[in-house]
Amino acid sequence: MSDVSTHITLAHGNGGRFMRELIDEVFAAAIASPELDVHSDAAVLGALEGEPMLTTDGFTVQPLEFPGGNIGSLAIHGTVNDLAVAGAEPRYLTVNALIEEGLTLAQLQRLVGSMADAARASGVAIVAGDTKVVPRGQGSGLYLATTGLGVRGPGPRLGIDRVRVGDAILVSGPVGDHGTAVMLAREQFGLRGDLHSDSASVLPLSRALLDVPGLRFMRDPTRGGLATVAHEVARATRTRVLLREAAIPVHDPVRSVCEMLGYDPYYLACEGRVVAVVDAEQAEAALAAWHSLEQGRGAAIIGRVEEGPEQVVLETELGGERLLEELEDDPLPRIC
Amino acid sequence: MSDVSTHITLAHGNGGRFMRELIDEVFAAAIASPELDVHSDAAVLGALEGEPMLTTDGFTVQPLEFPGGNIGSLAIHGTVNDLAVAGAEPRYLTVNALIEEGLTLAQLQRLVGSMADAARASGVAIVAGDTKVVPRGQGSGLYLATTGLGVRGPGPRLGIDRVRVGDAILVSGPVGDHGTAVMLAREQFGLRGDLHSDSASVLPLSRALLDVPGLRFMRDPTRGGLATVAHEVARATRTRVLLREAAIPVHDPVRSVCEMLGYDPYYLACEGRVVAVVDAEQAEAALAAWHSLEQGRGAAIIGRVEEGPEQVVLETELGGERLLEELEDDPLPRIC
Numbered sequence: 001m002s003d004v005s006t007h008i009t010l011a012h013g014n015g016g017r018f019m020r021e022l023i024d025e026v027f028a029a030a031i032a033s034p035e036l037d038v039h040s041d042a043a044v045l046g047a048l049e050g051e052p053m054l055t056t057d058g059f060t061v062q063p064l065e066f067p068g069g070n071i072g073s074l075a076i077h078g079t080v081n082d083l084a085v086a087g088a089e090p091r092y093l094t095v096n097a098l099i100e101e102g103l104t105l106a107q108l109q110r111l112v113g114s115m116a117d118a119a120r121a122s123g124v125a126i127v128a129g130d131t132k133v134v135p136r137g138q139g140s141g142l143y144l145a146t147t148g149l150g151v152r153g154p155g156p157r158l159g160i161d162r163v164r165v166g167d168a169i170l171v172s173g174p175v176g177d178h179g180t181a182v183m184l185a186r187e188q189f190g191l192r193g194d195l196h197s198d199s200a201s202v203l204p205l206s207r208a209l210l211d212v213p214g215l216r217f218m219r220d221p222t223r224g225g226l227a228t229v230a231h232e233v234a235r236a237t238r239t240r241v242l243l244r245e246a247a248i249p250v251h252d253p254v255r256s257v258c259e260m261l262g263y264d265p266y267y268l269a270c271e272g273r274v275v276a277v278v279d280a281e282q283a284e285a286a287l288a289a290w291h292s293l294e295q296g297r298g299a300a301i302i303g304r305v306e307e308g309p310e311q312v313v314l315e316t317e318l319g320g321e322r323l324l325e326e327l328e329d330d331p332l333p334r335i336c
Numbered sequence: 337m338s339d340v341s342t343h344i345t346l347a348h349g350n351g352g353r354f355m356r357e358l359i360d361e362v363f364a365a366a367i368a369s370p371e372l373d374v375h376s377d378a379a380v381l382g383a384l385e386g387e388p389m390l391t392t393d394g395f396t397v398q399p400l401e402f403p404g405g406n407i408g409s410l411a412i413h414g415t416v417n418d419l420a421v422a423g424a425e426p427r428y429l430t431v432n433a434l435i436e437e438g439l440t441l442a443q444l445q446r447l448v449g450s451m452a453d454a455a456r457a458s459g460v461a462i463v464a465g466d467t468k469v470v471p472r473g474q475g476s477g478l479y480l481a482t483t484g485l486g487v488r489g490p491g492p493r494l495g496i497d498r499v500r501v502g503d504a505i506l507v508s509g510p511v512g513d514h515g516t517a518v519m520l521a522r523e524q525f526g527l528r529g530d531l532h533s534d535s536a537s538v539l540p541l542s543r544a545l546l547d548v549p550g551l552r553f554m555r556d557p558t559r560g561g562l563a564t565v566a567h568e569v570a571r572a573t574r575t576r577v578l579l580r581e582a583a584i585p586v587h588d589p590v591r592s593v594c595e596m597l598g599y600d601p602y603y604l605a606c607e608g609r610v611v612a613v614v615d616a617e618q619a620e621a622a623l624a625a626w627h628s629l630e631q632g633r634g635a636a637i638i639g640r641v642e643e644g645p646e647q648v649v650l651e652t653e654l655g656g657e658r659l660l661e662e663l664e665d666d667p668l669p670r671i672c
Contacts, residue, residue, distance in 0.1 A: 013670075015560025015605075016663025039496050039572055041555060042391035042422035042486065048384060055378035056430035056483060058468040086378035094392035096432065096481035130481070132394040134670070140474045145432035145466070147392060147483035150378070160375050219377060224351025236375055269351075327352025334349075334470070 013133030043127035050151030066185035068196030072115035084206035085218040088150035100139030168283035173298035179268030200272030214279025243303035349469025371463040379463035386487030402521035404532030408451035420542035424486035436475030504619035509634035515604030536608030550615025579639035
């Protein structure tokens with residue numbers, strides 16, 4: 001029997017005193033946004049100036065804490081980033097926590113603290129939340145689900161359907177860091193070294209491109225990585241997506257670990273990068289906009305959209321071509 | 337090894353082909369709302385006319401299906417109801433599904449179908465979603481988290497802080513049905529009989545009261561039941577809440593099961609009822625408004641708000657008084 005003062009118990013989920021104290025002392029104390037009213041069923045928001053946009057995401061990463069982040073900060077960045085790459089400014093977030101009986105209050109407090117810090121740093125208010133406790137052995141410490149409400153200004157709407165043959169493909173920085181860092185944190189290979197997750201808000205990156213004419217589409221390459229975004233583009237527009245291996249930035253330690261373990265970094269999740277498709281004539285302007293940001297120093301033009309057939313091709317460093325197949329088996333489950 | 341064509345596997349969660357097919361064929365096919373764009377990171381919404389309100393809720397009920405509902409319909413009703421009792425009209429919903437490896441596709445399809453039906457019946461559009469797959473033994477079939485965005489019209493804001501000494505307390509129908517039905521479905525007592533969950537949208541009930549002057553506050557008595565709502569009122573307003581046992585509607589089979597098993601129906605969850613606090617002079621008008629609805633035929637005036645001390649008291653059928661303590665231990669975990 002766990003002690004209710006140090007560990008989460010089923011009594012923390014029943015609607016009674018322990019749940020109230022958990023919400024007041026762990027969640028509300030850390031979050032402390034003016035719209036959060038734990039006595040109310042729904043939060044009253046300020047007027048939304050612009051076109052409202054809504055997105056949601058679930059988080060089941062294992063381990064809960066890894067070099068460069070944890071499930072709390074990741075859950076904020078993930079949802080902020082989905083709004084950012086859709087061209088919106090995130091305004092409000094809600095958080096659902098499914099807590100496994102037995103999680104220590106100290107760890108929960110740390111994770112909720114990171115969540116609150118990440119939200120503040122991204123300029124969004126957490127305005128509503130819910131907690132449930134699931135029995136030991138029916139969760140894995142903590143699952144989070146976050147929903148984000150943002151607004152989009154006037155101007156052309158971004159979308160994968162706006163991509164045209166001839167467009168250039170850019171990435172804002174090295175790929176595969178998050179997936180590799182989480183894998184190493186989990187598997188205890190003794191290979192940690194310099195590897196840490198790239199988990200971060202991409203708002204500075206997305207804002208920088210919104211001013212570039214000819215911007216068609218942005219996406220954050222999370223589950224399935226860069227290759228999966230390339231497949232989404234190829235499928236939605238019936239084009240051939242060509243990526244140039246020599247141009248795609250990959251950190252050396254990520255490359256080494258992938259070679260050693262037989263992973264392909266193009267399929268590994270990033271949590272702080274943006275893939276953008278831009279009119280080829282504006283590609284250099286877009287690249288310059290990213291290079292001017294600390295977060296975009298590693299940005300590169302990595303490929304282009306060509307006439308079909310619908311496929312994703314990697315032009316190798318030796319000048320050959322290799323098909324990047326759509327992901328089927330899961331190389332690396334639960335990285336977000 | 338489960339067959340990917342009949343059961344959920346980890347490959348359904350990796351961002352690749354099986355996940356895409358799952359989202360297209362199970363989720364998008366059932367939901368089919370115009371704003372849902374599975375190729376986009378965020379849904380573009382229509383303009384919101386009125387003050388925006390946001391709420392979120394998680395669902396971990398066991399079993400996943402029970403007499404009168406299932407986790408899919410419950411997840412819609414729960415979030416619709418949180419907006420409804422806050423005086424809002426729900427407009428848009430997002431859904432997060434955390435699916436356990438091994439769940440059958442047939443059951444998932446049934447649950448998602450109920451979710452879609454409940455959303456349509458409540459007049460709300462599911463506009464965004466996310467799915468994650470967790471390994472066998474780290475979930476319990478399906479967890480859902482739903483977030484609702486609604487709008488509130490002009491007029492006085494409802495709130496627990498508006499409750500005054502002398503106000504009347506009403507409930508829209510019998511209490512404890514949902515908690516009892518889920519308990520029996522789980523425990524295999526062989527006592528099912530007529531018991532089924534009251535899971536439903538309370539929108540007709542909340543709308544009917546918004547026209548009654550003197551309405552202070554509404555809440556749906558879910559986790560912790562009627563007694564917990566009464567405690568919230570007493571604590572927030574430093575009053576004594578008196579409930580009259582003879583007036584509180586409880587279905588006979590619920591009463592029998594509770595007596596047999598030693599539960600108190602006032603602490604058991606409802607998922608389709610509303611507790612309202614109303615200026616005493618308007619209590620009969622509020623009651624009449626509810627009685628005019630099919631869903632409110634069992635409504636009753638069940639108590640009043642008195643000068644402190646801060647406590648919840650049950651006036652028994654014999655004329656005595658019994659303290660209803662704040663819930664501590666969990667009599668009945670995972671009913672929502």
